[in-house]
Every structure is written in structure tokens, then in C-alpha cells.
Amino acid sequence: MTDEQVNPAQDYVVRIEVVRWAIDTLTNRRIHPFFLAYLYLHGLTPDEDDPAPVNPVWGDLSKYLAMPGGPPRKPYYRPFFQEVSRPERYWLNVNLAGSYAPSSLRQVPKRIVDVSDDGNFQLKENSAELVLEYLLYDKPAPLLALSAFMLRNYGFKSDDGIPSAWDLCSAFLTEFNFQHGENSLLAGDAAWIFDADYPPLPVANIFEPMGTQN
Structure with missing residues (x-):
């Protein structure tokens, strides 16, 4: 050649x-902020039809969210929130792991995932239907x-x-x-x-x- x-x-x-x-x-x-976590957890799940527990490293989300120009100590940008009128909530601080720690999860995320005592996350079997209802508001x-x-x-x-x-x-x-x-x-x-x-x-x-x- x-x-x-x-x-x-x-x-x-x-x-x-x-x-x-x-x-x-x-x-x-209007998109619930936990939708970002759902995408990441789905990416870690080998089989969406039979979801197994996974051990997320939340800092890995930084490669998708890092963006210049934010407020001090908020280097990450997530362009959605459940309240469209609150754009200040789009910027996230450096502690991504703290944002998604089991102790930080509220009622809505717990409709989508189960969390074990050792910190593993497991998508519920019908997670997509639940995501559409609770994270994407149908x-x-x-x-x-x-x-x-x-x-x-x-x-x-x-x-x-x-x-x-x-x-x-x-x-x-x-x-x-x-x-x-x-x-x-x-x-x-x-x-x-x-x-x-x-x-x-x-x-x-x-x-x-x-x-x-x-």
C-alpha cells in the first residue's frame, strides 16, 4: 500500500x-438530580434485565461534569434540577461522593435503587419505569x-x-x-x-x- x-x-x-x-x-x-446517578449506576450494571449490586466510585462522574466558570469551590455542572427556576443548583461542589452517599439519599432515590449496609447500590428490576415516573416526571x-x-x-x-x-x-x-x-x-x-x-x-x-x- x-x-x-x-x-x-x-x-x-x-x-x-x-x-x-x-x-x-x-x-x-424538569429532571430530578438523581437521574445523573441513575445513568452512572446503569453504566456499571452488566445486565439491566437482572441488575446486580455495584460499587460506584462517584468521583468518576467528574469527567462528565467538570466545567470552568462556576462559583468558587463548585467545579462541576449538572444542567438539570427538579425545579427549573433554580439554576444555582446546577453547580456542584467537589464532594461528589458525599452527594450520593447512602446517608444522603432521600425518598425519591430510594424508589430507584436499593443500598446495602456495605454501600453497594442495586437498581430495582423495574428501574426504568420508576425513573420515568419519579425522576423524569413522565x-x-x-x-x-x-x-x-x-x-x-x-x-x-x-x-x-x-x-x-x-x-x-x-x-x-x-x-x-x-x-x-x-x-x-x-x-x-x-x-x-x-x-x-x-x-x-x-x-x-x-x-x-x-x-x-x-
Whole structure:
């Protein structure tokens, strides 16, 4: 193979305009803050149909939430809360583990998970139905907006043109261990709690080549 025949894959990232759109979309939705913990616990659970106890390391959430520009000693940003009119609750302090410690769990989270004496968390068998009712208030979460925010710092490699919206959503579903197929096909828990439709985006392409950001 000659050098001319080599076609290296291009690295892409989510455009900043899409991240801003995602934040606007999420902050205008009523979503219980424990939904973030649910996503993480789902990602740790090998089989959503037969959930086993898992031992979360809550500090791992920092890679999804770290954002500059917050108030002092609040380096993490979670763009949703159960009260839309309280944006000050979107910023979190450095103690993520304390936020999700068993002793800190209130009534709503305990509807979704069981916690053992040794600190293991186990999703209830019908957790997706419970999440839709108690964490999403019977309105499925916007999948593309969640994907764009949570994976905003990830790189996407493609040798077949600019990745699509479904490429981003599929990566998110894989990241958090949700069942899915192709072409916006959701299955299992994902079909209960995510809405794959989305309003018009501010730009034509969700991604841009890495290294071209302003």
C-alpha cells in the first residue's frame, strides 16, 4: 500500500454551539438530580434485565461534569434540577461522593435503587419505569441533548465523513450500557426513558474536526 492509498481517520468533537443548545434544552426540562446517578449506576450494571449490586466510585462522574466558570469551590455542572427556576443548583461542589452517599439519599432515590449496609447500590428490576415516573416526571429525557452534554469532551474517530446525531447518541447509550440498535432504535430501559426526537439544531453539523475550535 502506498502513502497515497492511506486514508487516516479524522477525529471529531461536538461543536460548542451544540453543547450550548444541549444545556439550554436540559435546563428547560424538569429532571430530578438523581437521574445523573441513575445513568452512572446503569453504566456499571452488566445486565439491566437482572441488575446486580455495584460499587460506584462517584468521583468518576467528574469527567462528565467538570466545567470552568462556576462559583468558587463548585467545579462541576449538572444542567438539570427538579425545579427549573433554580439554576444555582446546577453547580456542584467537589464532594461528589458525599452527594450520593447512602446517608444522603432521600425518598425519591430510594424508589430507584436499593443500598446495602456495605454501600453497594442495586437498581430495582423495574428501574426504568420508576425513573420515568419519579425522576423524569413522565416525560422521557431528550437523548441527543444528554449525549451532547455528557460526551462534549470526547473525541470521535471517523473515516467516513462527519459523524451523525445517531453516532453521538449511540456512543452515549454504549457509555452507559443501554440497549440499542441502529437508526435511532431504542430497546429495553432506553425505550422507556429517552426521547430520540429533537428540535432543530443551531448548526447543520453536530461535529467539527478536532483542533478547529475557536
